[in-house]
Amino acid sequence: MSRYHQVYESWKSDPEAFWRDAANLVDWTRPPQQIFDADAGIYGRWFPDATCNTCWNAVDRHVERGRADQLALIHDSAITGTVRKFTYAELKAEIVALAAVLSDAGIGRGDLVVIYMPMVAEAAIAMLACARLGAVHSVVFGGFAARELATRIDDARPKAIITASCGLEPGRTIPYQPLYDGAIDIAKHKVETVIVLQREQQAADLTPGRDIDYASATAKAKSDARDIPCVSVNATDPLYVLYTSGTTGQPKGVVRDNGGHLVVLAWSMENEFGVKPGEAFWAASDVGWVVGHSYIVYAPLIHGCTSILFEGKPVGTPDAGTYWRVISDHDVVALFTAPTAFRAIKGQDPKGEFVKKYDLTNFRTLFLAGERADPETIKWAENQLQKPVIDHWWQTETGAPITQNPVGLGSLPVKYGSPGVPMPGWQMEILDDSGHPVPRGTLGNVVAKLPLPPGSLPTLWHADERFKSAYLAEFPGYYKTADAGIIDEDGYLFIMSRTDDIINVAGHRLSTGAMEEVLSEHPDVAECAVIGMADPMKGQVPCGFVVLNAGVDRPAADIEREIIALVRNRIGAIAALKTVVPVKRLPKTRSGKILRATMQKIADREEWTMPATIDDPAILEEVEVALRGRGIRPLR
Structure with missing residues (x-):
């Protein structure tokens, strides 16, 4: 029997008590006395009087409490054919060393650092090093064109950039130096420091006085036995800014705070994804996207899991069996990926011949999100894997699932085409274009009743009015998801398309x-x-x-x-x-x-x-x- 309905009703009947209990999953430097302040911010703020550090919760506390020798992060590159593994103790040492380099460059609490990296372990280390210092990171997808990077530099106004000499795609190397140098030249805001990770496939020329060699600088910090403690920040202070595309062409900087983000991710790993501390979890995404932030870097580590960071493609690196190889090699219990990845695998291996070549005994659950999972892809995956396939739905703005079939609470019946039911914190409704509720089963605008739960964006980076106009103005009292869908008689949500993909015939x-x-x-x-x-x-x-x-x-x-x-x-x-x-x-x-x-x-x-x-x-x-x-x- 699923405990979902009981848990959801407990949230609905007393939201503050629910989130107060969930907050016990987090280490606070000053625990919250007030859970929600309805008068703060634009729609209220969570844990307004608490202080914490996200890096401490993701790494240090596990080192101190018996997980020092457990694997924390595995970097598996199907392109280079290499695997690097970091225990929690080793990961902490790498983070502290980079934090020392950043500190020497004048980066401290509240400063912003742009991270422009390929899928390497150092991308996750850079994010956690910023969090350790109380600095704000903004990850820009590696390989974005110079002008796109420059746009984000001008909006975010970083003091430093952490980057790499190149990125790797199947059959080609992408030099990053022309991209980040070009962006720095174009941008009106001038960046003071650039930390460059040199990859052996192609080196970059360092600019004297501006560029720092990542490897030599962190090696010196280690040899000097530098110790950089975690900096306590307000729960409402930003952890990161992640840019998402805007309808005007100007990217929107989604702000994620520290406290609410910690609480909702800590709660989600076991209750929603059914994964326990010590188990290996793999989100096959990129650190440049929100899935990479939430479920490669932060949630698995906060929960004490082993997280897989994968450099490769679902097909072509080298074949349609790559995902099964990674699951088998690293004893992954749950995979989270996009439906498009499985459509690509299905297209190359429609009979699932590659699945049979690998030991997937301990693999339990496949989670799909990122775009609509069509029923045929889900059925194909179910037939090939003989495991539950769970569609779920969320957005860059929300940071964690809005709707899900919560495996950890006991699975509900699967309805093909539906990404499940609302998670605690989310009260979903369907409105017509005039803002009126529509009958169950009727297509309309998918909205969420305010306030948004912990971990959701409180605003856009230096753009409160744009936040209001983009998300809150059209349907007062609600957050506009910009998706169209229906809610059926059992409360399952069906996302049919973005509202601009509804056609009028x-x-x-x-x-x-x-x-x-x-x-x-x-x-x-x-x-x-x-x-x-x-x-x-x-x-x-x-x-x-x-x-x-x-x-x-x-x-x-x-x-x-x-x-x-x-x-x-x-x-x-x-x-x-x-x-x-x-x-x-x-x-x-x-x-x-x-x-x-x-x-x-x-x-x-x-x-x-x-x-x-x-x-x-x-x-x-x-x-x-x-x-x-x-x-x-x-x-x-």
């Missing part, structure tokens, strides 16, 4: 997510995306893009007819799907989200700019070629 609001769900059911389809194309008669009509499974050699016209018939049968003629375009690949961000908005602009012959987060720009050219083959003529 002859006055009927239709979800592209619902159509994608049908397309993915076709046995020849590995991945798909549906966009709304402009139509002079109906306003918009759907256009489906499909990536076929490896080995499919049937005529594309036959597959198109079958897909159109399938949509007509499942959704109805109202869907008006008449165009299905086979493509080699779908354009995605580096975190695996499909760039539907850009695809729509291409199909509608609108001006568009190359998304900064795109994984491979060449894919958009492939989309254009495919559209031309169907008589749709993009501008370029």
